[in-house]
Amino acid sequence: MARDDQPKDTATMPMTMIQALRSAMDVMMERDDNVVVYGQDVGYFGGVFRVTDGLQAKYGKSRVFDAPISEGGIVGTAVGMAAYGLRPVVEIQFADYFYPATDQIVSEAARLRYRSAGEFTASMVIRMPCGGGIYGGQTHSQSPEAFFTHVCGLRTVMPSNPYDAKGLLISSIENDDPVIFLEPKRLYNGPFDGHHDRPVVPWSGHALGNVPTGHYTVPLDKANIVRPGNDVTVLAYGTMVWVSEAAARESGVDAEVIDLRSIWPLDLDTIVDSVKKTGRCVIVHEATRTSGFGAELAALVQEHCFYQLEAPIERVTGWDTPYPHAQEWAYFPGPDRVAAALKRTMEGR
């Protein structure tokens, strides 16, 4: 995999996505006194997923601290801190619980710069573990990215591996716009291609788990072609990148798998170039289908690649139901469903 953005002179070490995210915050807190980190269980305890482990001990309680269970309060105070000039990096424990903060995210963080003509800005990051495939049931599995991509003024980002997680999080913290940073918790400890019946592989055995210890960035608004191919373009992000790669392997279809990384604003050029080359497109996301982000992707591809398309654009997504518990693997868009879509697309349906 080509890593044109990888620094040449930085020491690396094996990291899980959890450790990579923690390292990103560590690096940024070291470099910038204005970076503060808080959220529920984030301080002393180090986070329910260990992503902030040790940060309070290192930087003190005024930089890393526990917050009341109030998503609206966490985001609302962060907007005020950002207006003062800090760079808050706040955590919502599960993406499923961002809803109480919706007003602060949509009406405030996203609009602050616009409505004040740049007098006040909300340079802040809202981290949220997201995604399913962990028997999380209805409120520990959701993928709400489409709620955010619909909001003008927000950036929505989702990494798929430790290297990108750290580089994208550092870019997000340094960015002057509000960033919704979605972390697929299914990928926290190792890649997952949807084969739940196989043993989990840790990141330590993977090249992308080898992460520079210092400062580096992965640019926002730039997609990554994780598997070059000629037959069909697969647009995916988060866990679905790994599922899509597995599906390409197993279907025998020479699919070009693109990891969007930045969901919105996105890297339209990479998408359009690829679809113009392949003439086919399959969109894969865990989120429910109707009005999901796949709909926007399909529309963009249709608008920009209409004359090159040789088959209808396919969407492989979560069903239009709440995320179930017992029916986890019937719901989760696994490699078989993606492979079937790849084959259908190659047949022109």
Add this chain to the structure above:
Amino acid sequence: MSQSKPLSLHVPEPTGRPGCKTDFSYLQLSPAGAIRRPPIDVAPLDTSDIATGLIRVLDENGDAVGPWAPEVEPELLRFGLRTMMKTRIFDARMVIAQRQKKMSFYMLSLGEEALGTAQALALEDGDMHFPTYRQQSLLIAKQVPLVEMICQLLSNEKDPLKGRQLPVMYSVRRAGFFTISGNLATQYPQAVGWAMASAIKGDTKIASAWIGDGATAESDFSTALTFAHVYRAPVILNVVNNQWAISTFQAIAGGESVTFATRGIGSGIASLRVDGNDFLAVLSASRWAAERARSNLGPTLIEWVTYRAGPHSTSDDPSRYRPADDFQHFPLGDPVARLRQYLTKQGWWSDEENDRVQAELEAEVLAAQKEAESYGILGDERAPSAATMFEDVYKEMPEHLRRQRQELGV
């Protein structure tokens, strides 16, 4: 076995509806000078009696009495009176301009002029107010040019917000005036966060949050109280209880048989309930809360008891839900008249000066309006360029917005 009677739902009602007289006895008033002034390091729970009483300085004779009577230079009070008068004149002119369709909308602050004016004088440059849409007296006290304010109202070519915001939704950072949002109560936790930031950085600045009685029912109100208490944020949490949220009496917001100040007590925040039409009480209580915050002793909640004398907005007709002469019966009177009475009695103001200042201010507002209108009124060709519509959504304009701007042909 007890006999169960059918339950019934309680829906609070104001005593006064159109054609009736409001019974203001629900207000729980205290005589001027009756409420003690605790030290600024008072324990929050020890302010419980003050949260149910009413701090007042000016008595019916126009004398300043009791422990809250502030030490204040006559010049500052004269400036305060001028500012309140200017705010009232400004409001009246802008309502006319709205009726003349020069602007789409306006909200006046009639009867509430003392609040922003006195608190602006109690705080310092560098402190940040997180106002609602009814604290224009803050801007006028901070001597923000009226022309600039009117340009915002007119959405013209000199509108500092480039025509993006509804009239009244000012943003004036240099005056410590945070960008106003249409979404109620959102600024309350933001003010707490700003104050937390000041504390995190070891700064000496404090924040001032503003909310109305109706908006206290929003979740952001209680959220802000919790965060302010937990982190002992240097913030003044102002609740402007003007008795009305559009057509809804404050009892529907949760004010029946309770004061909004006691919400602070329940959250562990020192809380005061103050006569909002008593300029000296507003100044004094604001100074107390500011000193408490600046001394790192934590937040203060202040319920200002006042009355929304005008319509909610230019889109509202209060005669459809409350008595037309309600304000004349409001027991705390008119803040401008009360301070004028006090200053006159002290020999620091006179009827002649009042007439002269009134005329001066009317001329000043009119001149500002004329100048502002010379840069355009709503809907004429001197509106901010449509191309600017796409700016400031993000710091740098992303590709999709560039394309949309081109699509519009600008």
